[in-house]
Amino acid sequence: MAAATERAAAALQTSQRVAVLLGAGISVGSGIPDFRSPGGMYDTLRPDLLTATPAQRALMARDPTAVVSWTIFRENQLPYLELRRPFILGINEGRWKPSLAHYFLQELQDRGKLHRCYSQNIDGLELMTGLDRSRVVTCHGSLGAISCEFCGKPADRDWFTSALRSSIRDIYGTDDSAPKTSTPISCPACGRPGLKPSTVLYGRSLPGDFFEAMEADFPSTIDLVIVVGTSLTVSPANQIPCLAARDTPRIVVNMEPVGEDLGLDFASKRDIFLGGACDDSFANLLRELGWSSTFASKPAGERRQQHQQHQQHQQNAEQEVAIEALLVKIKDQARSKELGLGARRVLLSDMLDSLRHLEHEIDADQWLYEEQPLLN
Known part of the structure; x- marks a missing residue:
């Protein structure tokens, strides 16, 4: 297993355009x-x-x-x-929250290596890590x-x-x-x-963006394929590792070897099998890559907390922009001479109610008092 991890790390170090195919096995570590x-x-x-x-x-x-x-x-x-x-x-x-294996995808994205994530899962956990949605193809739809x-x-x-x-x-x-x-x-x-x-129900067509992404990515764009937690029995998603160019390495992270009936050969130099739980395999891979200082030394919960804090920061920033825009609008309406004083007071009151609903720290009543001269 150590030799396989070393080979997988070497393939990742030299790759720049990685395609990842996810199956339900990656979410087992999340409790699903x-x-x-x-x-x-x-x-x-x-x-x-x-x-x-x-x-x-x-x-x-x-x-x-x-x-x-x-x-x-x-x-x-x-x-x-x-x-x-x-x-x-x-x-x-x-x-359910993303596991360490899910956050490995974010690490690939942060390092500029993730080109595409093809997810057969419907839980949406990979998107909770902060992956760029334009890089994620939900092959079988979403519960969201x-x-x-x-x-x-x-x-x-x-x-x-x-x-x-x-x-x-x-x-x-x-x-x-x-x-x-x-x-x-x-x-x-x-x-x-x-x-x-x-x-997507069995017997129904997959979304069009799945086929469009495959046509754009294979065979020449992708330089490494990682298969995670899937039996590779459901078509057409199971064809993804087969579409890569002949010299493109393929890594399978799963409890048992899969895909041998599709042409994967783990005795060859091209294909690599990392057996065991997905979280364990990716933790070992992170250490081998030397990425532990930014990832593996932290528990998955801390990584999730960082992402949640980042999301909250973004939401706060967006809220601040909305609040500033609303304050400008309030002042503009209050200064407007096209409206009578009564109408301006009503508009100002309504907009301040909107401001209160944003749960901003501003004391709307105090602000109204301080800006009262605008209504004169």
């Missing part, structure tokens, strides 16, 4: 189970607990992926929503947006989450407030029961 491993979603699926017909249950028993397929969803929305209920609610509540599978119209996420909580039963037995039976959630736009997170 993957799909295909023992104990994962498909391994533990209990079709008998889902609101479905006998034929639909038999199909899911034969092929667990059917629970998230267009074949079943177009006839029955409930199995998908019952299965995903705690996941959807948890994502909306911010229950809600739309109707029939008419395509979007729906408000908070409204949908509330409807999910009150309409869909809890098959896991962890929510006593959940209803005893599930009822469909109708789309406000078309009235059909097609609302769900904007994730």
